[in-house]
Amino acid sequence: MDKIPKEQRFKNIVCKGLEHLQEQLQYGQSTVINKFKTLDHPISPASLSNIKKGKKVGLATLSQAAKGMEVLLSQELDLVFDPEIQDFRLQHTPGWQSVVVPERPESAAVQPVFILHADGRLPLQQKTAFIRSARQEVLEIGVRLHSFSSYFTSQNDGVYRAHVVALLQKGVQVKGYLLHPECNEARLYFDDRAKVQGFEKDAIAEIKKVMQQLRTISAEFEALQLPGKFEIYLYKHLPYGFFFAVDGATEAGKMLVSPYLYGVRRANCPVFEFSKKDQPLLFRKYWESMQLFLDGAQKLI
Numbered sequence: 001m002d003k004i005p006k007e008q009r010f011k012n013i014v015c016k017g018l019e020h021l022q023e024q025l026q027y028g029q030s031t032v033i034n035k036f037k038t039l040d041h042p043i044s045p046a047s048l049s050n051i052k053k054g055k056k057v058g059l060a061t062l063s064q065a066a067k068g069m070e071v072l073l074s075q076e077l078d079l080v081f082d083p084e085i086q087d088f089r090l091q092h093t094p095g096w097q098s099v100v101v102p103e104r105p106e107s108a109a110v111q112p113v114f115i116l117h118a119d120g121r122l123p124l125q126q127k128t129a130f131i132r133s134a135r136q137e138v139l140e141i142g143v144r145l146h147s148f149s150s151y152f153t154s155q156n157d158g159v160y161r162a163h164v165v166a167l168l169q170k171g172v173q174v175k176g177y178l179l180h181p182e183c184n185e186a187r188l189y190f191d192d193r194a195k196v197q198g199f200e201k202d203a204i205a206e207i208k209k210v211m212q213q214l215r216t217i218s219a220e221f222e223a224l225q226l227p228g229k230f231e232i233y234l235y236k237h238l239p240y241g242f243f244f245a246v247d248g249a250t251e252a253g254k255m256l257v258s259p260y261l262y263g264v265r266r267a268n269c270p271v272f273e274f275s276k277k278d279q280p281l282l283f284r285k286y287w288e289s290m291q292l293f294l295d296g297a298q299k300l301i
Contacts, residue, residue, distance in 0.1 A: 004086065010062035012086045014051045021087055032072070032265035035102035036039070036284055038277045039251055041068030064113040075099045075251065097171050099135045104277060113278035117271040122256065124151065132257065134246045137173045143189075143266060143289065145178040145232075149213045160176045168221065168228035176214070180234040181207040183297060189238050196263045214300060233297040238288045240293070242266065248287050251276060256281055257286055 004012075021027040027035075028121045029048050036042055043110050046062060073079040078096045079088040105295055122130070131138050151160035179186050180210055183203045193200040214232045221230035244256040253276035258269045276283040 004083070007049040007059060007062060009053075009083070009086070010059075010066040010105060011051060012067040014048070014062070014069050014206075016081070016087045017073055018052060020073060020077060025093055025159070029038050031103060032069075035072055035101045036065070037067040037073050037104040038101050040066050040280070041065070041071070055129065065137055071100055073249070074114050074271055075101055082094065095171075099134050099252055113258060113274065114282075115273040116244070117273065119270075120265075120268040121147070121258065121271060124155070124160060127244075128160060130244070130254070131163065131167065131246055133252070133254075134167055134172045135170070135252070136247050136250060139175050139177070139243065139245045139248065141235075141288070143239045143242075143292070144203065144210050145176050145214065146206065146210050147212050147267065147293070148176055149217065152217045164221075164230065165224070165226070168224070168226040168230060171227040174230045175233065176231075177235050177294060178210065178214075179207060179234045179239055180236045181211070183236040185238045191238055193262075194196055195242065197265070201287070211300060218300070232300040233294070234300055235294060235297040241267070242271075243286070243290055245287070245290065248276075248283075248290070253283060256288060 018029070018032065019030060029045065029052070033043065033045055033048055041064050043061055046290060047057055047061050048065060051062065068128045070081055073088055074091070076098055077088075078091050078093050078098070080091045081087070101295055108152075111247045142148065155161075167174060179189070186204055186207070190200050193203075211232075211234075218232055239260060241260050242256075242258040245253065247253050248253070250254065254274070256271050256273050258266070258271040260266055261269050276287075
């Protein structure tokens with residue numbers, strides 16, 4: 001087969017992609033343009049229209065549109081462009097779950113891109129709303145996970161458990177991380193905190209109680225045999241803050257972060273809320289730090 005010129009290949013990627021998005025998801029060109037913005041591959045409506053109509057478009061614009069189209073179809077339809085057939089085909093990615101790329105309309109520029117919750121942790125109702133969009137993974141990283149476990153043991157099922165079950169039914173992985181009570185970092189951390197907050201001297205004993213509750217909760221979810229998994233892990237580091245991430249490895253990633261303040265109850269520490277599309281640099285810094293922090297964490301059994 002003769003080698004297809006780069007310009008024509010880019011045109012084929014865009015035009016075939018538009019066809020698949022229209023046929024399978026009923027996306028119009030305006031929707032595609034808004035999703036391209038989220039993926040950091042923006043092009044103008046006129047440029048996309050010209051590509052579709054076969055009109056002359058610059059190579060840089062064609063490349064930008066082709067890159068956006070390949071990412072969009074991979075995330076939402078598990079399709080990859082095949083140079084042999086000059087069309088998209090299924091990748092059959094193991095464990096693939098569709099990730100709907102959010103749209104960023106023109107008005108998005110006036111929307112808040114960084115939210116500060118100065119009074120501390122979000123109310124449970126806001127937390128459930130935050131996880132509702134999850135398609136792949138929900139990560140909660142705390143110190144004791146006392147509040148997390150109480151959502152299952154002290155609330156009726158409809159308040160939080162039902163929301164987690166709904167995620168697991170969709171194949172979402174729900175993971176919680178707490179401080180290993182037997183590590184030196186735990187002793188150092190709580191001994192220091194107890195100097196100004198006396199109740200922290202009993203924290204290690206409290207962690208062990210929470211661990212037992214989480215074992216029971218994990219066993220209950222495991223018995224349901226749902227597509228997604230509910231798992232709890234123990235880490236061995238000095239706690240730097242509370243982290244709550246939804247689909248962090250995807251373009252739709254979003255996060256709640258609460259750096260711990262000395263002498264302030266952890267639940268009262270201010271919370272920062274942001275997404276990957278609105279704060280890509282900030283998100284990447286926290287996400288990379290989280291991966292290092294969680295490396296080597298042990299599953300609770």
